[in-house]
Amino acid sequence: VEEKSRSLAKSSSIKSKLHPLLQALLEFICDLESMKDAMVEFEIDVKKMPLGKLSKRQIQDAYSVLAHLSKRLSKIDQLDQGFILGESNRFYTLIPHDFGMKVPPLLDNPEIIKNKLKMLEDLREIELAYNILKQDLEADVNPLDQHYRQLRTQLQPMDTNSEEFSRIKQYVKLTHGSTHSSYTLEVVAVFDVERAEEKARYDEFSAGRHNRQLLWHGSRRTNWVGIL
Template sequence: EYLAAAGKSGGGGSWFYFLKNDPLGKPDGWYSYDEDNSTETEELYGEYEASNKAARLSTRLVHSETSGFTYRVDLQAMTQTNTQSGTSRPIGRTTTGHAPPAPQSQAKAKATPQLTTPGTVQSTPRKTVTKKAPTKKSAPAAARSLSAPMSAAAGAVDSAASSSLQGGSVYAEYNVMLNQTNLASNNNKFYKIQLVETNRGVHLFTKWGRVGEAGATQEMGPMDSERAVKEFEKKFKAKTANKWEDRGDFLPKAGKYKMVEMEEDEDAAKAMSSCASAASSSTRKILPCSLESKTKALVDLIFNEDMFKTAMSAMNLDPNKLPLGALSATQIQRGIVALEEIEEEIDGAANPRTLMELTSNFYTIIPHAFGRSRGPVLNTKKSVAEKYDMLNTLTDIEAAQTMQRKNQQTEDGDGAIEHPSDLNYQQLATDLTLVNEDDADHTIIETYLNSTKCTGYRGG
């Protein structure tokens, strides 16, 4: 029944909610949904209509990323109820873009003030004054039956998922992090979509919110893999305006989310704990380090997590957790390209609007947590150089973690394991030789270091 409904769901409608006795003093009347919420509600309405108004499809949850609230939308009673405050308001749908007539029951509409929680901001409703052209929506692509095995490369189940999903695994490759930053409208939000397979079936897990905050979550399922994949692909397309199967040639669209390539949680955790677990093992003997003392000190410095944490703290980055997790080397390189575009604009026209758009693109690629404040525009060479330094640090961290991830502990005949410094040295894949201070090479290296230190990511 559900798949048949989803295949027939249409579009073209605009959605509104009726505001009366607003505690902030807004005039009584109809206000339009945000674009994303209107699109999502229209999809749900299409499924409800195509299913001959099946009761189980009449009430759905819709989250507003603008206000931070989740609403229970009743498509039969045409009401929305704030799940936190209990406030209920009439809703309406039109295909003309104009607001509906005033509801007959407006005098009885509940007027309980909207409650805000720490870290959320009450949004200002947008009064509809212009006609919105109907949008055509294509039917969802046919679901594919997948038999691909689960793989550790697919990543870990999100830590915010319910306990019933924590014992499961990410289904095939269906795991993506999205981000969108728009400084002009103070948008800085993420959206994560996962399919999680448990012994009960496949579940759709979504998490969204402002970057740096825990965000809200929603789970759907269990369901069969065919339906789950269809739901995942529909959600991905709604948020990015790209098809999942075309993600290799992803085309960013204005007002939509972009993909953010992450290091998988499981691998990152292993990398961060590999040396610590070896050094802290109280039940296994660790072999003495075979490195010369000064060589060992250098290797330990290269892989020193405290040094990375100190550098990140100096750049106002959370040393324990990046806003959305560890970024991949490819994603960091995209950030460098974005900074180069900003530099070119600063050297050229230095148009304030263009710099704001380019900075928004950089923050979308390299997520930053600004709280509820608007992020700063990168409009000076100094501010760009600071971001190059930040990416340089992130690159070093990613490289060190990648090498640590490859460490393989081996035991001798007595069950003792290799020293962590020896393991890290092996990952450098080079021979380090100590140079005496009176050696000519020492003078050359010292001169080079003193001439190039503290000059930014690219020495500019």
């Protein structure tokens, strides 16, 4: 599967029918190596739990452990080191970590539990993306075109001369945080997104309302396939 994801368009003799910007986007988000790198960054033991062995059930069970711990930690009079140690070990059994020579940290405070919850959210998106990308590819269709079809989402590069594109560029410029002064952002491309059946669901609740707004949602690129 990893071989399929590497330079997908370039490795195929079949020419892609997609817009060049869309091809570039798919190359960027359909990258299994970046997903593996994210797991290493999370200090996950990728030898015990490689990308292909990550399961939805594992992640859900790990969520349950964290929820149980969080509930107990909120009640100071019920803190029990034995309980915390047992649940921490259970979590690390479900989601194997590699801390090198260090002792695995106890899940004994709200901050570390919050971080592990965020990690599980990212793992859930990675697991979903992997299951999409691992599907067998047809020999007579460009791999990027096939992955685009698997998304079941319409992606259309926005006209750079459109009012909406200009507005988004302005938003990026005017809302750049003062604490992030070490870099600047440049809008290279914007895509209109229409997910399967989403418009019908939206129209059902938006009739008569005129307060639709554009909102930012930032996420790791390894999450984008799952989000789309």
